[in-house]
Amino acid sequence: MMEMYSPYRTSSNTSNTYREHLKKEGQERKRNILHLILKYLLDNNLHSVAEILQNETQAGLYYQVCDNIDLDIVLQEYQSYYYTKFQKNPKILKKLAENEQTPIKKDNKRPITREKAQSVKPEKKEEKKEDPFQFEIITLSKDQSFSEIESKPLCDFENYSSEWREMAEQIIKQIIPKTLGITFKDCISLDETFETLKEAIVYPLNYPQLFEKACTWKGILLYGPPGTGKTLLAKALACEAPSTFINVTSSAFISKWRGESEKMVKVLFDVAKFYSPATIFIDEIDALASTSRDSNHEASRRFKSELLTQIDGIMKSEEVFVLATTNTPWAIDNALLRRFEKRILVPLPGENARGRIFQYYFQKNGHDFKNDDLAEFVRSTENFSGSDIRTVCKEVEMSLVREKLEQIKLGKADKRKSGPRQAKTGDVINALKKIKPCIAKGDYQKYIEWGAKYGAT
Structure with a gap:
């Protein structure tokens, strides 16, 4: 039975070992997928396609699929699981419109035959033995500011459940790039406010020796009238702070399934800790945790409880910071207000x-x-x-x-x-x-x- 690992990091050495283990598991999983595809092609007499796949990936040279598994069984198991959970069959394919149909580009390389493939010998390296499976996930993004995220690809989450990974993918899509072109100089008349933000995020990362004994701010709430620059400050922070900036809205936590919103909160903080140092930005937080009668619903109470627990669970070593904004601070639950150590008015300009x-x-x-x-x-x-x-x-x-x-x-x-x-x-x-x-x-x-x-x- 595979050994299960906790999603929390206890030390830097444990974290590195854990990530290496997850990366290795991801490579093995991708290799298994390619071999399952190759077996399916051969079983259905699609030999020319199988040869091309073997030529591109060298699948089948060192491993073969066991007798008790194939691609058809995997698909049937997934359909059964999906129907049990959601009471409906999964949608596997969708029809493309005419303008979306793109032919697959043909490669001029000649496919190798099965006999020739078997005769190919792997190159021997004296210093280090490499796994012949060399595929990596490449992020198709023009933004070079995601280099830190690319160095920790989502395959590192593959030891978690598929449900957890789906939520993590939604959170990672909310990471803001550092190419917005907004700086603190664009936040006119807000000098005192962004100086407090620097104390919480920028200075502890640039001058860690000064904050060994000092406890930095883990939560800041910016409140004030609409249009005073609260969100602008957050964008400037996303561009200038040396941390991962995750922008989440209330819609990201809405789900018709019981308990999904609380899980999403937990995944949000897990992802932030993984990509630390990180800043979680929650715009219009009063929509998530208000004192209105509607928020007394059982689901709202569970959601607020999980949010409060996660904010309290942030440790100094994890380098996760929560920034929130609101136009109606008096509508926020008092228990949540306590979690924000700094509550700063963003005033009208003089x-x-x-x-x-x-x-x-x-x-x-x-x-x-x-x-x-x-x-x-x-x-x-x-x-x-x-x-x-x-x-x-x-x-x-x-x-x-x-x-x-x-x-x-x-x-x-x-x-x-x-x-x-x-x-x-x-x-x-x-x-x-x-x-x-x-x-x-x-x-x-x-x-x-x-x-x-x-x-x-």
Whole structure:
């Protein structure tokens, strides 16, 4: 009977040995699959295809399938298992549309015959004996920032159950690449907030000797009105922090099956620990653990209990950090609030910050305004969030485009010669008349009062 291993890592040496064992198991499994396919082809007199497979993979040269197993038996067992679990037959194939049908490219290599294949001898290496099965899973991604993930492929999870691996695949798809092009410099007027994020994630990884005795923050909650830059901070952190960034939403935990949501939470933290150092980002966490009556359902209680248990189970050596955001902090369960050691208000930008945001977006689009003009814009944008100001700047750009399109339609301008003109102060004032802030002054005061009572800055 195969020895079972715990999914938790006790030490670095044990972890490395465990991963090597899982990788070896994955290679053996892939080799078994190829030999099962080869046997099926030969049993059904598909010798030419079998020769091509043997030529490409050298399957059948060193091993052969045992008498009590074949591909048909494996498929029948899977169909029986699937029907027992889900009360329906599995869907194995789907029909492709005409535009999706792509012919298989033929290789010019001539297939070797069975007799010739048997005469091929493996190369002898004095230093190290290699397994003749050399296939590796290759991630077809243009993003080079996934090199750390590729060094720990999903085949390392193959000792777990198929259900666990399916959930792990869903989580790995939520890993954010470091090519978004967003930095902390783009988070205007949020210096204090991202400095706290650096204390929790960036500094402990860059200066571990300074944090040997200090306990870093394991959970930070960013709250505030919509559009103040909470998600922008998270994106900047994903690009700049030397850690794996996993972005999960409430939809990732929704399942019609009893107990699946709790399992998904556990798999999420298992994957984060495997790819540590890692940051788990949960946007709009109030949708997962609120104090409303709907959350008192048994399934919601079980889910919250598992989430709290997993956050509490994060050890210092595991280098896993939880970052969450919310627009309604007063709706979050108090037990979950306690798990976030830092609860930071992401405020509306002040006068100086609003001027910098206007300048940032206008210079980005090639426009230049005098300080007096920017001061007038600032006075007209009280209670505007950073997102609201960006919307104003986009409206200015669109008004210039509309003007140019009208000139082209009337034959007053050539569409191939010039673009929109430079923006003027009047264009911005007209845009401000159309765009209103998303939050009133009285509503913003509610965030300040909640922070004074429950905040932890």
